[in-house]
Amino acid sequence: xxxxxxxxxxxxxxxxxxxxxxxxxxxxxxxxxxxxxxxxxxxxxxxxxxxxxxxxxxxxxxxxxxxxxxxxxxxxxxxxxxxxxxxxxxxxxxxxxxxxxxxxxxxxxxxxxxxxxxxxxxxxxxxxxxxxxxxxxxxxxxxxxxxxxxxxxxxxxxxxxxxxxxxxxxxxxxxxxxxxxxxxxxxxxxxxxxxxxxxxxxxxxxxxxxxxxxxxxxxxxxxxxxxxxxxxxxxxxxxxxxxxxxxxxxxxxxxxxxxxxxxxxxxxxxxxxxxxxxxxxxxxxxxxxxxxxxxxxxxxxxxxxxxxxxxxxxxxxxxxxxxxxxxxxxxxxxxxxxxxxxxxxxxxxxxxxxxxxxxxxxxxxxx
Amino acid sequence: xxxxxxxxxxxxxxxxxxxxxxxxxxxxxxxxxxxxxxxxxxxxxxxxxxxxxxxxxxxxxxxxxxxxxxxxxxxxxxxxxxxxxxxxxxxxxxxxxxxxxxxxxxxxxxxxxxxxxxxxxxxxxxxxxxxxxxxxxxxxxxxxxxxxxxxxxxxxxxxxxxxxxxxxxxxxxxxxxxxxxxxxxxxxxxxxxxxxxxxxxxxxxxxxxxxxxxxxxxxxxxxxxxxxxxxxxxxxxxxxxxxxxxxxxxxxxxxxxxxxxxxxxxxxxxxxxxxxxxxxxxxxxxxxxxxx
Numbered sequence: 001x002x003x004x005x006x007x008x009x010x011x012x013x014x015x016x017x018x019x020x021x022x023x024x025x026x027x028x029x030x031x032x033x034x035x036x037x038x039x040x041x042x043x044x045x046x047x048x049x050x051x052x053x054x055x056x057x058x059x060x061x062x063x064x065x066x067x068x069x070x071x072x073x074x075x076x077x078x079x080x081x082x083x084x085x086x087x088x089x090x091x092x093x094x095x096x097x098x099x100x101x102x103x104x105x106x107x108x109x110x111x112x113x114x115x116x117x118x119x120x121x122x123x124x125x126x127x128x129x130x131x132x133x134x135x136x137x138x139x140x141x142x143x144x145x146x147x148x149x150x151x152x153x154x155x156x157x158x159x160x161x162x163x164x165x166x167x168x169x170x171x172x173x174x175x176x177x178x179x180x181x182x183x184x185x186x187x188x189x190x191x192x193x194x195x196x197x198x199x200x201x202x203x204x205x206x207x208x209x210x211x212x213x214x215x216x217x218x219x220x221x222x223x224x225x226x227x228x229x230x231x232x233x234x235x236x237x238x239x240x241x242x243x244x245x246x247x248x249x250x251x252x253x254x255x256x257x258x259x260x261x262x263x264x265x266x267x268x269x270x271x272x273x274x275x276x277x278x279x280x281x282x283x284x285x286x287x288x289x290x291x292x293x294x295x296x297x298x299x300x301x302x303x304x305x306x307x308x309x310x311x312x313x314x315x316x317x318x319x320x321x322x323x324x325x326x327x328x329x330x331x332x333x334x335x336x337x338x339x340x341x342x343x344x345x346x347x348x349x350x351x352x353x354x355x356x357x358x359x360x361x362x363x364x365x366x367x
Numbered sequence: 368x369x370x371x372x373x374x375x376x377x378x379x380x381x382x383x384x385x386x387x388x389x390x391x392x393x394x395x396x397x398x399x400x401x402x403x404x405x406x407x408x409x410x411x412x413x414x415x416x417x418x419x420x421x422x423x424x425x426x427x428x429x430x431x432x433x434x435x436x437x438x439x440x441x442x443x444x445x446x447x448x449x450x451x452x453x454x455x456x457x458x459x460x461x462x463x464x465x466x467x468x469x470x471x472x473x474x475x476x477x478x479x480x481x482x483x484x485x486x487x488x489x490x491x492x493x494x495x496x497x498x499x500x501x502x503x504x505x506x507x508x509x510x511x512x513x514x515x516x517x518x519x520x521x522x523x524x525x526x527x528x529x530x531x532x533x534x535x536x537x538x539x540x541x542x543x544x545x546x547x548x549x550x551x552x553x554x555x556x557x558x559x560x561x562x563x564x565x566x567x568x569x570x571x572x573x574x575x576x577x578x579x580x581x582x583x584x585x586x587x588x589x590x591x592x593x594x595x596x597x598x599x600x601x602x603x604x605x606x607x608x609x610x611x612x613x614x615x616x617x618x619x620x621x622x623x624x625x626x627x628x629x630x631x632x633x634x635x636x637x638x639x640x641x642x643x644x645x646x647x648x649x650x651x652x653x654x655x656x657x658x659x
Contacts, residue, residue, distance in 0.1 A: 171467075245504040252462060253517040253567065254494030263520070268507050 020063040024070055027055045031074075087342070094339045097134055097332035105336060107135040109301065127299030129326075134333035136340055138301045142216055142314040143285055143341070149220025149308065150227060150284035155277050157224075158231025162273070165232070166240040167261055178236065185229035193290035196222035201294060204309075212311040214296045220308070222290045227280040234279055238272020239265060271356045278352035285345055291317035315341045411438040413575055413605045414459055419473035421454055421630070423466065428454045429630040431473070436622070441597060441606045443620030443638065445613055447653070451630035452609045456577050458482075459607065460496040461489040477575070494521055497568030497604075498577045502584040503560030505552030505567075510535075510544050513552040513563055517571035530570055537603075538566035539596050558589020565596060569604065576600060578608040582615065594619050613654060617642050625650045 034048035059067035098105060104121045111122030126135040161181070165174050200218045204210050242265050250260040266273065291314045299318070302310025313321075315337045326334055414436040421429040429451040436442050444452040454463065461482060463469045475482050482492055494517075505513050514531045518524060531548075535541040540562040544555070552563050561581055568576055578597070582590040597619050600606055610616050616623050617638060624635040627649055634641055634650045645651045 243504070245500060245502065246506055248462065248465070249500060249504040249506065249564070249567075250516070251465065252460060252493055252498035252500075253520065253571070254490055254492075255516075255520045256490050259520050263516070264506055 017063075017066075020059075020066045023055060023059045023063060024066065027052055027059065027070070030055060090335055090338055090342060094332055094335035096329055097336040100132065100329050101134055101333075101336075104133075104135060105333075106137050106140070108137055125299075126301065129330050132329055134329070134336070136315070136333075136337055138299050139313050139315045139318045139337060140340060141301055141305070142291075142295075142312045143316070143344075145216045145308060146220045146223055146287075146291065146314055147281060147284045149217065150224035150287075151277065151281055153221060153224030154227045154231045154280045154284070158228050158276065158280065159235055159273060161228070161232040162235035162239055162276070163261060163266070166236050167257070167265060178233075181229045181232050185233060189226060189287060189289040190293070192222050192226045193293035196290055197293045208309075210309055212296055214294045214311050215309040216295075216302070216312060216314075217308040219291045219294050219314070222294065223284045223287045226287065226290065227283045230283055231276045231280040234276035235269075235273045238269040238276060241272065242268045275352055275356050278348060278355070282345055282348055282352075285348065286316065286341065288316035288320050292320040297321050412436065413438045413478065414607070415476045416455075416458075417474040417476075419455075419458070419471070419475050421451070421458060421463070422468075422470040422472075424468040427630060429458075432630075432632045434624060434632060434635055436605065436607060438605050439601060439603070440621040441601045441608060441619055442622040442624065443616035444607065444609045444624045444626060445611070445616045446626035447628055448611075450626040450628050452624075452626045453579050454630070455626070456498075456579055456607060456609050459575070459577055460493045460498055461487075462493075462498065464489055494571060495573055496575045496577060497571065497573035499561070499564050499568055499579065499581045501580045503557055503564050505555070505560050505563050507551065507553060509549045510552050510555070510563060511548040514566050514570045517567060521571060523571070534566040534570035535563075537569055537600070538562045539592065539599075540566055556589070558585050558592055561585060561589065561593055562596065565593070565600075569600070573604065575605045575607065578606065580609055580611060583611060590615075613642075625653065627653065 030048045030052040034045055034052060037045040037048060056067065056071070059070070101107075102121075104123055107121045107123035107126060109122060109124055109126065111118050112120040123133055123135055125131070125133060126138055127133065165177055165181075169177065196218055197214075200221060201214055204215065204218060205213055246264060246268065247260055250264045251257075255263070295313060295317050296311040297313055297317065298311055299313050302308075302312050318337050319334050323331070323334055412435040414434075416432050416434050419429060419432040420427065432455060434455075444455065446452050457463045458471060458475055459477065459482070463471065471483055477492065477496065480487065506516060508516070511531055514534050515527055518527055518530055523530075532541060532545075535544060540559060543559060544550075544563075552560065555563060561584075565576075565581070581597075582593045585593060594615060597606055597608060601621070608616075608620065620638045622635065623638040623641040625633050625641060625645075625647075627633045633647050634645055636646075641650065642654060645654060
C-alpha cells in the first residue's frame with residue numbers, strides 16, 4: 001500500500017513525501033486559525049473549521065496512516081489543552097475575589113495570632129454578599145468534615161466488602177454481587193441525595209430532635225454510601241490480583257484462611273486498596289448533589305467546630321446553590337471556592353499516586 | 368502424634384546397614400555423590416494410600432493408587448504430563464481441598480491416620496507437611512519475614528532469629544543472604560527464591576516435605592544446587608518430589624513411583640530397580656523415551 005511506502009520514505013528522508021507534509025501543515029494552520037478566531041469570538045470561525053475538516057478528509061483519503069497518527073496526537077493535545085484552558089479561566093475568574101479578600105479568604109470569626117502576628121485574619125460575618133465579605137473557611141471545613149465522615153463509612157465497609165467478594169464468597173454469590181455493586185456506582189448522585197433528603201433527614205429530625213433540617217452528618221453518610229461501590233470495586237480488583245500462588249504458599253504453610261488474608265493478601269494488595277480509598281475520598285470531596293439537596297446552606301462555621309450535626313455548607317454546595325444569582329465579586333468568590341476545591345482534589349490525586357508508587361517499590365519490603 | 372505408635376522399625380536399619388539393592392551402582396551414578404548412597408534405609412512408612420481415586424468433576428485423575436512412602440528418604444514421582452503425579456502430591460497435604468470440583472475416594476494415611484477423616488483439620492495437617500511449589504512463590508515480604516512466617520502463624524515465636532538462621536543454613540542460602548535479611552524475598556534470583564521457599568518450609572520443622580517440580584523453573588546451576596539440597600534434606604525429613612526430569616529422579620531419589628497416563632501408578636520400587644530393570648514394559652518404554 002502507498003501508506004506503508006510513504007511511512008518508509010518519511011523514516012528514511014524526512015520531507016520526501018511532500019504531499020503528506022503539506023497536508024499536515026495546512027491542517028495545523030487551519031486549526032490554529034480556528035482556535036484564534038474562536039477566542040476572538042469571530043463569526044468567521046466556521047471558515048477555518050470547515051477548511052480543517054476538508055483537509056482532514058483529503059488526508060484520510062490520500063495519506064491515511066499519517067492522518068490517523070496526526071489525529072490521535074490532536075485528540076491527546078486537545079484534552080490537555082482543554083484542561084489547561086479551564087484551569088486558566090478558573091484562576092482568572094477567581095482573581096478579583098482573591099485580590100479583594102487577600103488572606104481573609106480563609107478568615108475565621110476571631111483573628112488567630114501567633115507571636116503577635118495575625119496569621120489568620122478575623123471577620124464577622126464570615127460570608128456576606130451584601131457586605132462583600134467572602135471567607136471560604138466554613139465551606140472548607142464543611143467539605144473536610146463530610147469527606148472524613150464519608151471515608152469513615154466507605155473505607156472500612158468497602159475494604160471488608162471487597163475482601164468478602166474476592167476471598168470469602170462462593171463463586172455464585174460473587175458473580176451476582178460484583179456486577180450489582182458496579183451498577184450501584186452508576187446510580188446518579190441526585191438519586192442518593194434525594195433519598196438522603198427524604199429518608200435520612202426526616203429520620204434524624206424525628207428521632208434525634210435536631211434543631212435544623214439537614215446536617216453535615218447526613219451528607220457524610222450519603223456520600224459515604226455513594227462512594228462505597230467505587231471503593232469496593234477498585235479494592236476488589238486489587239485484592240483479586242494478588243497471585244494465587246502466594247496464597248497457596250501461605251495455606252500450605254498451615255495458615256488459616258484468615259491468617260492468609262490478614263498477613264499475605266491484604267499487605268500484597270495494599271497499594272491498590274489505598275488507591276481505592278483515595279479514589280473514594282476524591283469522589284466524596286467533589287460530590288455536589290447530595291450536599292446541595294440535603295444541607296440548609298448556612299455560610300458559617302458550626303458551633304462548636306466538631307458539631308457534625310451543624311447545618312453549614314460545603315465548597316461544592318456553595319457553588320451549586322449560589323451561582324444562579326451571583327454577580328461581580330460574589331461570582332468571583334464562587335470561582336475562588338472552585339479553585340480551592342480543584343487544588344485540594346489535585347493534591348489528593350497526586351498524593352495517592354505517590355503513595356501507590358512508593359508501595360509498589362516497597363511491595364516486598366517490610367510490611 | 369508420634370510415628371512410633373504405628374510402625375515397627377527394623378532393628379537392622381537403625382544400625383545404618385545398607386539394604387542390598389543400594390550397594391550396586393545406580394543409573395546416573397556418575398553424578399551421585401557417595402554420601403547419598405550411605406543413607407540408611409528404613410522400613411517405616413510415613414504416608415500410605417490404598418485404593419485412592421481422585422476425580423476433577425467427571426474426570427478421573429487418579430485410579431486406585433496403592434503406595435507406601437518410606438520415612439526419611441526421597442521418593443520421586445515421575446510420569447508424563449497429566450498423569451496425576453502432582454494431584455497425588457496435593458492430596459497428601461489436602462491442597463486439593465481448594466479445588467471445588469475435586470473429589471477423593473479411598474484411603475490416604477499420614478502416620479496411621481486417614482487425612483480425609485472428618486476430624487482431621489487440614490490446617491493442622493499442613494503444619495506437619497511442608498510444600499515447595501513448581502515456581503518459586505516467596506511472599507512479598509523480607510527474606511527474614513518469609514522464613515519466620517510459618518513460625519509466626521504457628522505461634523512458635525521463641526528463638527525465632529536462631530530458627531530462621533538454621534532454616535536458611537539448611538537450605539544452603541544463609542551465606543548468600545545473611546547481610547540482607549531485610550531485603551525483599553522477591554529481589555532474590557529464581558534459584559535463591561526457590562531455596563528461600565525450601566527454607567520457609569523447613570523452618571517449622573515439618574515431618575514431610577512435598578516438592579512439586581521444584582527445579583522446573585530454574586536454570587541448570589540453580590537446579591543442581593536445589594538437587595544437592597534435596598539429597599541433604601532426606602537426612603532429616605521425608606521428601607516426596609514430583610519431577611518431569613527422569614535424570615533428576617535417578618540422581619536424587621531412593622524410591623521412584625511411575626505414573627502413566629490415565630492416573631495409574633504403574634510401578635513403585637527402589638529407584639535403581641525402576642530405572643534398570645522395570646517390571647512393566649510400559650514403564651520401560653517411558654523411561655527409554657519411547658513415549659511420554
